[in-house]
Amino acid sequence: MSDIEIIEQFCDQIWMEQGLSDATLASYRSDLKKFSQWLATNQTLLIDVSRVDIQNYLANRYKHGFNSRSTARFLSSARKFYRYMMQNNVITEDPTLHIDSPKIQPPVPKSISEEDIDNLLQQPELETPMGLRDKAMLELLYSSGLRITELISVEINQIGFQQGVIRVVGKGNKERLVPMGEVALDAILSYIRAGRAELAKGKVIDVLFLSNRGQQMTRQTFWHRIKFYANQAGFNKPISPHTLRHAFATHLLNHGADLRTLQMLLGHSDLSTTQIYTHVAKERLKQLHSTHHPRG
Template identity: 55%
Template structure:
């Protein structure tokens, strides 16, 4: 990638970070998409400023040929739209090459989820004699009880949890704060974890991270994801899992038991109700399965 393209990407990301307050994860994905596109252009003796509409179309055709997912292409196009709108506003280009280019058609995939018995098996998988696995049990209990994003869970600080009132103050996407209630079961596990495990993990170190790693530091999302897969193996769960699996289960099981969609939206921290509505399809599928299984004319 040329130095000029790299500088343009840095300037754009700095601009939208200050304007929109995007998370590090979002900024990283934007940088990845723009860097990949710039590298593809450079290989064809082109730059981001010299890109034309036809170049974008050829790039999209290349992505189809490479069998890249429609969802990632849609995200990439969204990133390019914002990037070239910025260049246009800064008068660095005269025409937006992404204007009028449509995102690829794609069906919205249903989130993979676990049954309630699957969740019970997963929660019981950690060996409570091991302080690290005791921490994992508390994390899994809290994740299932609240529907937090994994990044929100590993980033929790002690002062953000009020066990007396049974609530967590969460800073979500776009620096939006929300209060999430915690059930009695999860509170009990947190209290036990504080008494029986957390001090062992800190090993006399000072930290306000609720769930520290073996070294007493903040755990990464990737580390916790590996921990979930390990416990799923012990629990005998062979379904495809994602880092959001318990978040999906939290939402689906609430809806299965009659929770209001807007309440679930607030708990998940979704700014748009349409993002939450996908879970109603999962719940409806569950209800149809129960009907077919138990109704005499199902």
């Protein structure tokens, strides 16, 4: 049986067993066919592959500039294929064992300028309960860098009105205290005084931010609210709640915050997660050097 026939048989079988999408099957098919074509130059079949063959193929991909994400995808396809071959007793040893996937660098977060943020935060109409709520949510999100799930889950008793901090329950039920800033605190107080009761519709509920039905807001609802205000502000690029979290981190670094402090504020358990922002710190240092150093 030829490599092409084996690949098609494999794709048909896992489609029947696992109901994978057409896109996933197309990825498997493409990755395996390209591997088969490379093997053919050495007169090797897919079922005769050794671990060395795969390592050589990975080295060849690196030489030709393939990125780590596509290489990781190939390895995922190869592992799936050779496990299938093992299960069907076509081969006796999985050649993908003990081969590590390449580390995939997280994408550099896209941020927006402080001017754009100011423009966005001015959009909600403060004459309506929903406008007061949205203003408070946007200000808190940008002021504290909360995750969207943390934001919509905030309860009134988590707000330290006197101290100007919010007690956030993050991933793994880990708690952290995050400063809010006076603007965010004022927006929250305005919402509580003049908007929240109308949205609550007589219900007693602990969650701070309520939908127009008197319930906890959903992630999707708030995402749509941000998109609505972004359109009003004339943004020509996509924006999401996560964009404001990135803006919070980026703007803090631009104004001199260090990564360890940022890690605590964002609720990252590992500093390496926060280090995706190091490019911001480097650019800040370059600007300072260029501006202030006599040889800049």
